[in-house]
Amino acid sequence: MGKSGADLGVVAGLVRASFLVNAVYAESAREYGLTVQQGQLLCVLMSRPYGMGDLGATLGLEKSSLTGLVDRAVKRGLVRREPDPDDRRAVQVLLTGEGSELAEDFYAATCRRVDELAAGLSTPDRDRLAALLGTIVRDNEAPTVFLDALQP
Amino acid sequence: MGKSGADLGVVAGLVRASFLVNAVYAESAREYGLTVQQGQLLCVLMSRPYGMGDLGATLGLEKSSLTGLVDRAVKRGLVRREPDPDDRRAVQVLLTGEGSELAEDFYAATCRRVDELAAGLSTPDRDRLAALLGTIVRDNEAPTVFLDALQP
DNA sequence: GTCAACTAGTTCGTACTAAGAACTATATAT
DNA sequence: ATATATAGTTCTTAGTACGAACTAGTTGAC
Numbered sequence: 001m002g003k004s005g006a007d008l009g010v011v012a013g014l015v016r017a018s019f020l021v022n023a024v025y026a027e028s029a030r031e032y033g034l035t036v037q038q039g040q041l042l043c044v045l046m047s048r049p050y051g052m053g054d055l056g057a058t059l060g061l062e063k064s065s066l067t068g069l070v071d072r073a074v075k076r077g078l079v080r081r082e083p084d085p086d087d088r089r090a091v092q093v094l095l096t097g098e099g100s101e102l103a104e105d106f107y108a109a110t111c112r113r114v115d116e117l118a119a120g121l122s123t124p125d126r127d128r129l130a131a132l133l134g135t136i137v138r139d140n141e142a143p144t145v146f147l148d149a150l151q152p
Numbered sequence: 153m154g155k156s157g158a159d160l161g162v163v164a165g166l167v168r169a170s171f172l173v174n175a176v177y178a179e180s181a182r183e184y185g186l187t188v189q190q191g192q193l194l195c196v197l198m199s200r201p202y203g204m205g206d207l208g209a210t211l212g213l214e215k216s217s218l219t220g221l222v223d224r225a226v227k228r229g230l231v232r233r234e235p236d237p238d239d240r241r242a243v244q245v246l247l248t249g250e251g252s253e254l255a256e257d258f259y260a261a262t263c264r265r266v267d268e269l270a271a272g273l274s275t276p277d278r279d280r281l282a283a284l285l286g287t288i289v290r291d292n293e294a295p296t297v298f299l300d301a302l303q304p
Numbered sequence: 305g306t307c308a309a310c311t312a313g314t315t316c317g318t319a320c321t322a323a324g325a326a327c328t329a330t331a332t333a334t
Numbered sequence: 335a336t337a338t339a340t341a342g343t344t345c346t347t348a349g350t351a352c353g354a355a356c357t358a359g360t361t362g363a364c
Contacts, residue, residue, distance in 0.1 A: 008300050010278045011266045013285030014173050015298040020288065021170035023212055035320065035351095052342060060175055065322045067343055072320075089330045089341040114163045120291040125284060126162045132273065132281040133165030136172065139272040146167040148160050187322095187349065204313060217351045219314055224349075241312040241359045 020117055028110040032102060037069055039110070042078060042095065042103035043146050049094035051084065058143040078102060111149050172269055180262040184254060189221055191262070194230060194247065194255035195298050201246035203236065210295040230254060263301050 008016075022036075029039040037059075044050065044058055056066045070093055073079040078099030084090035095103055118126055136142075160168075174188075181191040189211075196202065196210055208218045222245055225231040230251030236242035247255055270278055288294075 008282060008286040008289060010270050010273075010282040010285070011263050012298050012300040013282045013289060014169065014266050014269065015177070015262070016289045016294040016296075017166065017285045018170040018173035018177075019297050020292050020294050021166050022174070025167070025170075026212075037321065053340085060178075061321090062323055063342065064324070064344085068321075071343095084341090087331075087341075089328095091342070110167075111163050114166050117166065117288055117292055118162050120287055121162075121284065125287075128280060129284040130160055130162040130165045132277060132284070133162070133169045134160040135272055135277075136269055137160060137165060137168045140172050140269055142168040142172050144168075145171050146164050148164040189350070205311085213350090214352055215313065216315085216353070220350075223314095236312090239312075239360075241357095243313070 017117075021114060024113040024117060025110060028106055028113055031109060032106045034102075034106060038073055038076075038078070039106050040145060041069060041073055042099060043107055043110075044144070045079065045093065045095045045099070046103050046107060046147055047144060049082070049092040051090050051092060053090075055093060058145065060143075073099070107147070110146075169269075173266060176265040176269060177262060180258055180265055183261060184258045186254075186258060190225055190228075190230070191258050192297060193221060193225055194251060195259055195262075196296070197231065197245065197247045197251070198255050198259060198299055199296060201234070201244040203242050203244060205242075207245060210297065212295075225251070259299070262298075 025039065026036050029036045032039070034042070040059060041055075044055065050058065052063055052066055052070070055061075055070075056063050059066070061069070070079060070081070074081065077096055079093055080096055082092045082094060084092050118129065121129065177191065178188050181188050184191070186194070192211060193207075196207065202210065204215055204218055204222070207213075207222075208215050211218070213221070222231060222233070226233065229248055231245055232248055234244045234246060236244050270281065273281065
């Protein structure tokens with residue numbers, strides 16, 4: 001336990017909270033007929049197209065792992081590859097119309113569910129938590145695997 | 153963004169922080185020649201033996217998924233199945249000596265790494281974060297997938 | 305007591321994930 | 335021009351995850 005005598009340390013708190021987020025993410029993915037990894041791919045591509053290299057770096061995958069993931073997403077019509085005009089070896093991966101729609105829906109559903117995880121917190125506590133997590137995310141340069149919602 | 157004008161909402165904060173924790177978990181697992189799922193299995197079994205049913209519920213896996221995971225862990229000598237004396241259909245899964253040692257090492261390495269994620273926070277901020285995450289974990293009844301370290 | 309219904313786990317088939325090594329094709333530096 | 339580096343794919347191997355069908359043991363109804 002932490003020095004304050006709280007019931008759970010930061011480490012266990014982070015790991016177990018992550019477990020909850022993972023579960024929620026999986027549930028959302030399932031709802032939309034996606035795997036977690038496909039959902040993640042769509043979420044990353046929501047912001048902009050990526051080359052395979054950048055995409056691998058962002059998702060934390062080897063390029064060889066990525067090829068298949070993108071292949072399957074292409075086969076489902078969610079994503080397409082476009083030649084990079086500046087480099088004929090390279091490729092830009094981007095959402096199709098269908099992929100974009102699905103990404104929005106999946107993203108919204110996931111946001112809703114993750115938000116519910118924090119439903120027990122007061123508004124100021126939510127803000128405090130957001131600030132603390134924001135620090136961790138920034139300090140550790142977490143890639144943009146999930147956009148920030150523009151909630152009014 | 154949250155109403156406070158902070159740079160990241162709770163939802164994106166939770167998702168991206170989870171991404172960091174997942175990456176760290178994967179890195180630790182790799183260091184010890186484990187997959188993430190095997191690491192998780194060992195961590196769960198650190199507290200006590202589990203039947204296949206409870207284990208599936210704790211890890212969020214179907215029983216059919218679990219059989220293979222446990223099989224592979226058995227083959228690696230990390231875990232064994234014991235008949236349940238009270239129910240001849242059932243089985244208790246528990247760590248072997250080797251599995252127990254590996255679990256401790258993996259657990260310690262993961263704790264260290266997750267702790268480093270929060271290294272940029274002051275001690276009171278860590279306590280605040282721990283308390284807030286603790287609330288989420290408790291509210292959502294996150295299973296004991298990761299023990300709390302007894303840090304003095 | 306026996307038979308039906310339930311429960312614990314396994315098996316099997318299918319789809320997907322992830323990595324490394326070897327490869328193709330293009331780009332870059334000298 | 336040529337060596338070297340880079341972008342991506344292919345192939346192979348191991349592991350993950352699920353549902354459906356199955357076996358064996360348990361429990362409830364009568």
